Amino acid sequence: MTSPVSESPERRVRPLVVAIDGPAASGKSSTAKWVARELGFRHVDSGALYRAATAATLRAHPDSGVWTEDRVLAAAASVSLAATDTSFQARVAGREAEAELRGAEVTSRVSIVAKMPRVRAWVNDRVREAAEGHAIVVDGRDMGTAVFPQARVKIFLVADPWERARRRLLQRLERLPTEEEIAEETDALVQRDAKDESQTQRANDAVLIDTTYLTQEEQVERIVALARRAQKGRSPDPAG
Ligand code: C5P
Numbered sequence: 001m002t003s004p005v006s007e008s009p010e011r012r013v014r015p016l017v018v019a020i021d022g023p024a025a026s027g028k029s030s031t032a033k034w035v036a037r038e039l040g041f042r043h044v045d046s047g048a049l050y051r052a053a054t055a056a057t058l059r060a061h062p063d064s065g066v067w068t069e070d071r072v073l074a075a076a077a078s079v080s081l082a083a084t085d086t087s088f089q090a091r092v093a094g095r096e097a098e099a100e101l102r103g104a105e106v107t108s109r110v111s112i113v114a115k116m117p118r119v120r121a122w123v124n125d126r127v128r129e130a131a132e133g134h135a136i137v138v139d140g141r142d143m144g145t146a147v148f149p150q151a152r153v154k155i156f157l158v159a160d161p162w163e164r165a166r167r168r169l170l171q172r173l174e175r176l177p178t179e180e181e182i183a184e185e186t187d188a189l190v191q192r193d194a195k196d197e198s199q200t201q202r203a204n205d206a207v208l209i210d211t212t213y214l215t216q217e218e219q220v221e222r223i224v225a226l227a228r229r230a231q232k233g234r235s236p237d238p239a240g
Contacts, residue, residue, distance in 0.1 A: 014131070014132075015131060015132075015135040015136065016041070016153070016230065016231060017131050017135070017138065017148045017151040017152070017153070018032075018035060018036075018039070018041065018136070018137040018155070018227050019139075019140075019144040019147070019148050019153065019203075020032045020035070020137065020143065020156075020157060021141055021142065021154075021157070021201070021202065021203070021206065022139075022141075022155075022157035022158055023141075023158065023189075023193050023196065023200055024164070024189055024193060025167065025168045025189055026158060026159050026164060026211065027157060027159065027164075027167065027216065027219070028047075028139035028157055029043075029045050029047070029139050030216065031139075031157065031216060031219055031223065032045070032139040034220045035137045035220055035223045035227070036086060036136070036137040038220065039135070039228075040135075041134070041135040041137050042083065042084075042088055042130070042134045042136050042137075043086060043088070043136070044081070044130050044131075044137070044138040044139075045139055045140075046127050046138060046139065046141075046147070047140055047141075048089075048090040049081070049126055050110050050119075051090070051106050052090040052091070052092050052097065052101055053072060053076040053079055053119060053123070054106045054109050054112075055092050055097055055101055055106050056075040056076055056078050056079055056092050056093075057075040057076070057113065058106065058109065059075070059092070060074075064109050069116045069117075069118050069119065072113050072116060072119050073118060073119060073122060076119065076122055078092060078093045078094075079091065079092055080094065081126050083130075083134070088136070114196070114199055115198075115199075120146075120199075124146060127140075127147055128148075131148070137227075141196060142199055144202075145201040145202075146201070153223070153226050153227050153230045154203050154206035155206060155209055155223055155226070156202040156208050156209070157211055158208065158209070158210050158212075159211045160212045161186050161189050161193070162182060163211075163212045164186075164189055165183075165186040165188075165189050166182050166185075168185060169182060169185050207226060209222060
């Protein structure tokens with residue numbers, strides 16, 4: 001692995017930010033992880049922070065009917081973003097909690113938390129902190145708009161809902177899904193898209209990549225090429 005882009009403090013160049021946004025199951029996180037590996041950057045999954053805030057709140061208040069912004073923020077105080085060699089990992093109470101973050105209880109409630117403006121501000125601050133000292137590839141819904149409007153590389157990934165559902169099931173079941181399973185998963189994805197609609201924003205200057213007919217390798221190659229071009233042409237301007 002190559003080392004992250006080193007910046008000369010004299011030139012006051014901020015580390016590069018590659019922002020990848022898109023709807024649920026568009027392949028953002030797996031693509032971002034791979035792109036980060038290729039570039040020697042660290043991967044930040046902003047969705048994992050929303051999930052971690054949700055998991056921490058569930059631990060404190062199992063009934064989501066009582067969740068207020070203050071309660072969510074108090075619970076989120078136990079969430080941290082720990083640097084590993086290749087990523088910043090969202091932890092709850094100092095421990096990794098990947099299975100909990102990806103579980104159905106969290107997934108079905110995360111959009112409650114994601115609609116709270118002060119929780120969004122809290123997530124955005126954590127992600128910006130991660131970008132202070134490291135070149136990052138960050139994925140989410142609004143990274144290229146609300147969080148890093150100056151990012152030099154912005155990508156918006158889309159894919160046909162049926163194909164997104166098929167890929168997600170393939171990953172989850174580790175076998176070919178049936179048509180009925182794909183149809184059911186497509187419905188769930190379309191519902192989640194609707195819940196997330198207000199947060200999912202495509203920046204005007206984002207490069208749109210429709211991955212329906214692309215392999216993951218092809219999408220990674222395209223993004224890496226854009227990032228390398230930005231690295232070469234970069235000037236000492238702020239925020240990536
Ligand atoms: O990306 P992932 O599906 O793990 O994100 C979980 C949830 O977090 C999304 O369904 C969405 O509600 C929220 N989210 C968001 N803004 C982001 C990233 C995720 O609102 N930047």
